Structures are given as C-alpha cells and as structure tokens.
Amino acid sequence: MSNAVEITGLRKTYGNGLEALKGVDLTVAEGDFFALLGPNGAGKSTTIGIISSLVRKSAGQVLLFGRDLDREPAAVKSLLGVVPQEFNFNVFEPVQEIIINQGGFYGIKRSEARVRSERLLKLLGLWDKRKGMARELSGGMKRRLMIARALVHNPRLLILDEPTAGVDIEIRRATWDFVRDINRQGTTIILTTHYLEEAESLCRNIAIIDHGEIIEHTAMKELLQRVNKETFVLYTHGSLAGLGSIPQCNLRRIDDSTLEVDIDREQSMNGLFARLQQCGIEVLSLKNKSNRLEQLFLSLLAQKKPGVANDVHEV
Amino acid sequence: MSGYIQANLVALQTIVVKEVLRFTRIWVQTVLPPAITMALYFVIFGNLIGSQISAMDGFSYIDYIVPGIILMAIISHSYANVVSSFYGAKFQRHVEELLVSPTPSYVILTGFVLGGTMRGLVVGSIVTLVSLLFTSLHVQHPLVLIGTVLMTSVIFSIAGLINAVYANSFDDISIIPTFILTPLSYLGGVFYTIKMLPEFWQQVSLLNPILYLVNAMRFGMLGVSDIELTTSFLIMGVFVLVLGTFALVLLERGVGIKS
Numbered sequence: 001m002s003n004a005v006e007i008t009g010l011r012k013t014y015g016n017g018l019e020a021l022k023g024v025d026l027t028v029a030e031g032d033f034f035a036l037l038g039p040n041g042a043g044k045s046t047t048i049g050i051i052s053s054l055v056r057k058s059a060g061q062v063l064l065f066g067r068d069l070d071r072e073p074a075a076v077k078s079l080l081g082v083v084p085q086e087f088n089f090n091v092f093e094p095v096q097e098i099i100i101n102q103g104g105f106y107g108i109k110r111s112e113a114r115v116r117s118e119r120l121l122k123l124l125g126l127w128d129k130r131k132g133m134a135r136e137l138s139g140g141m142k143r144r145l146m147i148a149r150a151l152v153h154n155p156r157l158l159i160l161d162e163p164t165a166g167v168d169i170e171i172r173r174a175t176w177d178f179v180r181d182i183n184r185q186g187t188t189i190i191l192t193t194h195y196l197e198e199a200e201s202l203c204r205n206i207a208i209i210d211h212g213e214i215i216e217h218t219a220m221k222e223l224l225q226r227v228n229k230e231t232f233v234l235y236t237h238g239s240l241a242g243l244g245s246i247p248q249c250n251l252r253r254i255d256d257s258t259l260e261v262d263i264d265r266e267q268s269m270n271g272l273f274a275r276l277q278q279c280g281i282e283v284l285s286l287k288n289k290s291n292r293l294e295q296l297f298l299s300l301l302a303q304k305k306p307g308v309a310n311d312v313h314e315v
Numbered sequence: 316m317s318g319y320i321q322a323n324l325v326a327l328q329t330i331v332v333k334e335v336l337r338f339t340r341i342w343v344q345t346v347l348p349p350a351i352t353m354a355l356y357f358v359i360f361g362n363l364i365g366s367q368i369s370a371m372d373g374f375s376y377i378d379y380i381v382p383g384i385i386l387m388a389i390i391s392h393s394y395a396n397v398v399s400s401f402y403g404a405k406f407q408r409h410v411e412e413l414l415v416s417p418t419p420s421y422v423i424l425t426g427f428v429l430g431g432t433m434r435g436l437v438v439g440s441i442v443t444l445v446s447l448l449f450t451s452l453h454v455q456h457p458l459v460l461i462g463t464v465l466m467t468s469v470i471f472s473i474a475g476l477i478n479a480v481y482a483n484s485f486d487d488i489s490i491i492p493t494f495i496l497t498p499l500s501y502l503g504g505v506f507y508t509i510k511m512l513p514e515f516w517q518q519v520s521l522l523n524p525i526l527y528l529v530n531a532m533r534f535g536m537l538g539v540s541d542i543e544l545t546t547s548f549l550i551m552g553v554f555v556l557v558l559g560t561f562a563l564v565l566l567e568r569g570v571g572i573k574s
Contacts, residue, residue, distance in 0.1 A: 014574065046574075052415045055574045074319075074417035082415050088408035092340075097333075104329025105416035107322025149412075 002066060004030045004157050004188035005051065010060035012046050012212075020046040022212040023060070028205070030065070030156075033183045034190045035203035035220070037297060043212040044192045045085065048159055052082040064157060078106060081155030083146045085162040085192075091135035095126060098134060099149050106153035113152060120148035124178065140167040144175070157188045164198060176202060196297055200224070208300055216300055231289040232269075234259045238281040246275050260289065326418040327426050334430025338396055338437075345396070346437060349388045353442040356384050357449040360506065371508055372539040381446045382532040383505030386467060388442045390500060390525070391492065393435035393468040397427050397475030398488045405479065410572055420566035424476065424559070431472025432465065439464060452536065459544065460535030466551040467528050471496075473558040480562070480571040499525045509541045524550060 005028040012021040021043050028034045038044045049055030051062055053073065062069040062076075069076045089098045096117050103113030121127045124144040129137060137145060143163060150158060160179065164172040172195075180202065183189050193199055199206065199220075206223055208216040216223065236257050243259075245251065249272055250262040263269060276283060338345040361377030368376040404410035413423055446452065454460055474491075482488045503525030509517050520526055531547035534540035540547070565571070 049574065053573075054411055054414055056569055074419065077415060077417040080415070084408075084411065086408065088411045090404070090407060090409045093333075097336075101329050101333055102412055102416070105326050105413055105418050107318075107325045107417070109325055110329075 002030050003063070004028050004032065004065055005190070006061075006063040006066075007047070007051075008061045010047065010050060010062065011058045012043075012050065012055065013058045020212055021050075021057075021060075024209070024212070024214055026207055026214060026217065028157075028188060028190060030188055031183075031186060032188055032205055033180075033203045034188070035199035035206040036190055036192045036209065037196070037199060037206065038192075038209035039301060042209045044209055045161065046212075047209065048082070048161055048190070048192065052080060052159060053077060078153065079156045081150035081153065081158045083143075083150045083158070083160045083163050085165065087142050087146070089134055089142075089145065089149065091133065093134055094131055095134055095137065095145060096121060096130040098145065099152050102149045103152040108153060116152050117148070120151055124148050125174075140171040143167055144171075147175070147178070151182070155187065157190070158182065160189060160191045160193075162193055163191070164193065164195065172198070208297065210301055229262055229264055231260060231262050232286050233289050234261065234276075234286045235284045236276070236281050237284055238279070240281060243276070243279050243281065246272055322417070323419065323422050326416070327422050327429075330413075330418075330423065330426025331429045331433070334396070334400060334427065335433050337400060338430075338434050345392070345434065346441060349392060349438045350441045350445050353384055353388055354445050354448070356380075357446060361449050372537070374537055374539070375450070377450045378537065379508075379533075380506055381450060381452065382536040383503070383529045385439050385442045385446065386463070386529055386532045387500045387505055389435040389439040389464060389467055390471050390528070391496060392438040393431040393471040394475040394478075394492060394496060396434040397431040397472045398479045398482070398492075400430065401427055401476050401479035402482050402485070402488050405482075405572060406485075414569075414572065420563055424473075424562055424566055427476050428469055428472040431475060432468040435468035435472070436464065439468075454536055455538035456535045458535075459531060462548070463528060463531040463535055463551070466548075466555060467532075470528075470551065470554045470558060473555070473562050476562050477558065477565065480565045482571075499523050502526075504529045504541060524554065527551065 005026065007024055007026040010021050010024040010026075011019075013019045024043065024047060026036075026047070036044055036047065046055055050057045051064070051069070053069070064076045064079050067076050067079070093101075096114075099117035099120060100110060100113040103116060104110065108116070117130075118127070121130050124147060126137075126141060126144055126148065129141060134142065134145060143165075147160075147163065158179075163179070164175050167175070176198065179189060179191075189202075191199060191203060203220055206216070206218060206220050207214050233254075236259060240253050240256060240259060243251070243253070248264070248267060252260040254260055261272060263272070273283065357377065360380060365376035365380070370376075371379040401410070404413075443452070478488060478491050502520065503523050504520065509520045509526065512520060527542055527547040527550045530540040530542040531544060531551070534544055534547075
C-alpha cells in the first residue's frame with residue numbers, strides 16, 4: 001500500500017528563533033488511522049500547519065500520496081481536509097453557507113456543494129441548524145461543522161487536530177463513530193488529541209513528537225504491548241482491615257471498600273481474588289486505573305527529560 | 316474549458332458572492348452611511364456655501380464638486396470593504412479556509428478586489444442618485460467616467476488588502492484611511508481647482524495621486540480637468556500594476572497570514 005503522507009527532514013524555525021521542528025521524518029500509510037501525539041508545544045500543530053500550507057517550513061519535504069507539496073500545491077491541497085484545533089470559520093455566516101463556500105474554494109459548483117453540504121449536515125446532526133448563524137452553535141456543534149466543512153471536497157486525507165476538545169462524552173463518542181466510518185470508507189486520518197483513550201481506541205499507528213523530534217513511531221498494538229505493569233482499582237464489599245500483604249502484589253488501601261493494586265502484565269490475578277475471598281471480601285467491580293497509552297506516553301516523555309526518574313512507569 | 320480554469324472560476328465566483336453578501340448583509344453599516352454623509356456634503360458645500368461661490372471652470376459649485384464627492388465615496392468604500400473583510404478573515408482565522416484550499420493567490424486577490432469594486436460601485440451609484448436630488452448631471456464622456464470609476468475602485472481595493480495584510484489590530488486598519496486617505500482626498504481637488512492655488516502648492520498637489528483620479532472623473536462628467544487625461548490614466552495604470560503585483564507577492568509569501 002502506498003503512503004498517504006511522507007515527510008522527510010522537516011524543519012521549522014520561527015522568526016523568534018524557536019526551533020519548533022528539528023528534522024521530522026514521518027510516514028502514514030494510505031487508509032491508516034494515525035495518531036500524532038505530543039505534549040503542548042511539541043511540534044504537532046506546526047507539523048500539521050506545514051502539511052496544510054498554513055505554516056511555511058524552513059526545510060524538508062512533504063509528499064501527500066506521492067505528490068510534492070512544493071511542486072504541486074493545488075493538487076496536494078485538493079487531497080487534504082483539515083479540522084483545526086481552534087474554530088476558524090466566519091461566525092457571522094449561516095452554517096450551510098460555510099460548507100458551500102468551502103466547496104467553492106475547491107472548485108465545486110454551488111449546486112453540487114449544496115447537495116454535499118446537505119448530506120454532511122444531516123450525517124453530523126446539524127441539518128436543523130443550517131440556516132442559523134455559526135455563532136449560535138454550541139461548542140460541540142461548531143466542532144462538527146468544521147468536520148463537515150473539511151469533508152465537502154471528499155479528501156483522501158483528513159487531519160483532525162483535537163476534534164473533540166471541550167465536547168461532552170456523548171458527542172465525543174458520536175464523533176468517534178463518525179470518523180471511524182469515514183476511515184472505513186478509505187479516508188486516511190491523522191488525529192492529534194490530548195485524550196489518549198481516544199487515540200488508543202481509534203488509531204492503528206502512532207507517532208509521538210516531543211521538542212520537535214519524533215521519539216516514537218510504531219503500531220499502536222506494538223506500543224501497548226510494552227506496558228509491563230497495570231494498576232487496577234477494586235471496589236469491594238466487606239472490611240479490608242484484615243487483608244494483609246499478598247505476594248507479588250503491591251496493594252494500597254484507599255478507604256474501607258476501595259483497594260488499589262499493581263499487577264505485572266504476565267501475572268495472573270487469580271491469587272489476588274483467592275486471597276480476597278479467603279478474607280470474606282467480595283469484589284463488586286474493578287477498573288483499570290490509568291489508560292495504558294497514557295502510561296507509555298508519560299514514560300516516553302520522561303525518558304527524554306534529563307534527570308527525570310524512569311521507574312515511575314515501567315515500559 | 317480545462318478543469319483547472321473552471322475550478323478557479325468557481326472559487327472566484329465563491330469569493331465574490333461571499334464578499335457581496337457580506338456587505339449587503341450589513342447594509343446599514345456599509346451602504347446607508349455614505350448616502351447620508353454625501354447628502355450632507357451636497358446640502359452644506361453645494362447648496363448653502365456653494366451658492367455663495369462663483370462659477371468654477373464655467374460650472375456652478377455644486378456641479379463642480381459632484382464628481383469628486385462621488386469618487387471620494389468610491390475610494391473610501393472600496394478600501395474599507397477589503398481592509399475590513401480581509402482583516403476580519405485574518406482576525407477570525409477564516410482566511411485559513413482559503414489558504415488550505417487549492418485556490419491560487421491571484422484568484423484570492425481578484426476575488427477580494429472584485430468584492431471591493433462591487434461595494435465601490437454600489438456606493439458610487441447611491442451617491443450619484445443622492446446628488447440628483449440637488450443638481451442635474453450630464454455625463455460628457457461615459458467611457459472615461461466608467462474607466463475612472465473602475466480603476467479607482469480596483470486601486471483602493473488592492474490598497475485595502477495590502478493594509479489588511481500588514482494590520483495586527485483593528486486600530487491598524489483605521490490609520491491609513493484617517494491619516495492618509497481622507498487628507499489626500501480633501502486635498503485632491505474635490506472641492507477646488509488647483510488653478511486657484513499658488514504655483515508652489517500647485518506643484519505639491521501634483522504629488523497627490525488622488526488629484527489625478529478626481530480630475531479624470533471630472534473630465535468624464537463635466538468635460539473639464541486640471542490634469543491631462545492621458546497622464547491620469549497612466550498614473551492609474553501604474554498604480555494598479557504596482558499595487559497589484561505587490562499584493563500578489565504578499566499573498567504568495569503568506570506575509571501576515573502564515574507563520
């Protein structure tokens with residue numbers, strides 16, 4: 001399968017001397033759902049800005065579907081849809097007009113753009129709002145409007161920069177389902193997000209960028225397999241007072257009915273449950289305390305920082 | 316027609332329609348004020364003061380100032396349309412809708428300039444209709460009139476875009492109209508013929524580009540001018556070319572709109 005994105009030696013130094021990208025190499029396969037993660041200021045938005053022609057690069061090459069952004073800017077741009085982090089539409093324009101106009105900028109005739117906008121607005125639950133001004137939309141609706149706008153020209157690559165930031169869980173889940181569908185239909189998606197469970201749930205491959213460099217670029221599964229230890233929270237019924245230590249389990253009593261336990265990835269939990277049963281403690285429910293990707297993410301970033309202990313999260 | 320040309324024509328039409336809808340949607344702010352302001356000019360300078368002033372180049376004072384007043388409205392509104400629209404797009408970041416799209420810089424420039432020109436023409440037409448309440452107009456050279464109106468709108472639309480590109484705040488988009496355009500318009504022979512001025516100030520006036528536009532307009536309407544018509548059109552042509560090229564370079568390089 002060919003690559004949707006091939007970035008080589010990408011550098012960006014801003015006018016104030018800030019070196020935002022220090023030679024980024026990145027490939028995203030066609031059809032992939034790809035996560036680009038990193039802390040604030042790591043270089044994610046700069047990378048996306050360069051791909052979407054909003055930021056001028058200092059050096060390097062960007063190819064989308066084998067076409068050079070410098071040599072064929074119009075052809076490359078027509079392959080790309082961008083949902084930026086911040087709202088960037090005219091809030092004084094009617095909702096449907098925003099999508100129709102965006103179609104026009106891509107050379108789609110008004111009549112055709114109207115048909116496409118209707119389909120997208122219905123899919124994203126905004127059809128009832130089509131005549132209202134964009135400023136009247138809620139935050140979640142504005143995010144969906146930007147997704148609809150980015151899709152009006154049927155791009156082969158969709159970049160989602162924090163698409164669910166600040167939206168409630170219901171809309172977030174609905175957005176996930178929608179973008180999963182888009183991806184299933186063949187659109188390559190690059191996602192940046194601060195919700196790591198979002199990346200873990202949606203993406204097949206991942207790159208982590210920090211201080212302008214890619215520090216990890218691999219398959220999500222492969223990355224998650226590196227988690228050696230997980231922490232579970234157990235909600236119990238029955239007093240935890242008589243519970244002593246359990247071999248190979250690091251137990252912490254949070255309150256009379258809540259227990260936290262660190263378990264090695266290869267280790268069975270049967271011993272723990274047997275011991276709890278012996279003590280007459282019933283486990284009502286349990287949950288994984290932290291997202292696995294979150295643990296890895298923090299660990300990878302910690303490795304890059306001099307003087308930061310590396311044993312907080314084992315990878 | 317090739318797909319490339321057709322796509323660019325659709326993009327151009329989209330920008331122009333968007334621009335025209337923008338200023339017509341807020342017509343109370345964009346189209347109504349010049350009608351009121353210019354009516355006041357005609358009442359005060361034309362009827363009240365003008366009636367005390369003797370004929371100028373063989374015309375009553377109100378007739379003499381009508382071409383300049385119409386042109387003043389065209390200048391300020393062509394400029395204002397593009398500077399506020401483009402800066403607004405920068406400020407709200409919806410200029411990015413254009414920048415991420417395949418629309419080439421020359422189409423973006425042409426679209427905004429046509430939008431500004433449309434507003435200039437609409438406002439110019441309204442001011443002309445208002446002037447008919449005070450005097451009767453007889454156009455001597457229609458083609459000169461049309462050419463001057465169009466080129467003036469284009470020049471000041473481009474200038475508005477350049478201003479917007481460099482502007483970093485809403486204050487920055489009012490500095491040029493307040494401190495440069497208005498004084499140059501008032502000193503550009505709208506209300507007088509430069510023949511009234513001492514020789515030195517006549518020469519200084521020749522440095523004011525608006526003088527050439529106003530006189531071309533006056534020639535188109537009244538058939539009189541302080542400036543040779545060819546010189547006026549040459550100056551207008553040079554301005555369109557130089558400002559247009561400069562604006563295009565700014566957009567190509569992404570000055571003020573790309574990091």
